[in-house]
Amino acid sequence: MKPEIPVVLPHRGPALHERREQIIRAALDHFRHYGYSKTSVADLAKAIGVSSAYVYKFFESKQAIGEAVCMHSLGQIDDALREIVHTNQSASDKLKELFSSLLSKSLALFFEERRLHDIAAVAATNHWSSANNHRAALYSMLKQIIVEGREKGEFESDTPLDEVCMAIAGVMTPFSHPLMLEEKTPEQLEERVLVITNLVLRSLAK
Structure with a gap:
């Protein structure tokens, strides 16, 4: 399925307000140490010396704070x-590196930063x-590489572009989904990403 168009996350209060950034930093720190489920809005408010009601001036819910943290990490x-x-x-080389880097960076984020996983x-x-936007960003980058490969004669151009991109995005999912x-x-995973990448490149060859 084609990824959804990226959306701008709703928020309360001035977008660039220093306090908003302070809340996000506190949330990132708490989520890393205690996990999302064990962190409350009251915990974050206490960490920065304000009331929970004040936090809600900037974020309508705990999920909205979680969205902001995910947006930052992803x-x-x-x-x-x-x-x-x-x-x-x-x-071709860009596509290879895109696959391998997606896997390595996803593993680093989700397992070295276990609580963020x-x-x-x-x-x-x-x-x-935040997760939908991440998928949409990957799809956009993938599409850009495929178009470039077609324009330079590296990849075949008979198959509809979106069909190709959706198929490749689908096989990339196991290397990024937490x-x-x-x-x-x-x-x-490292062995599999190499096999899948080579298979994809063979299918794209002109």
């Missing part, structure tokens, strides 16, 4: 992947906007 992955798209490599799993399972990543060891 955005770091997206930023790193965009750098690959804008290199001078061939489209928990909130990412909640976001993915409940289709939070729950699916738990089903295999890192070594198994």
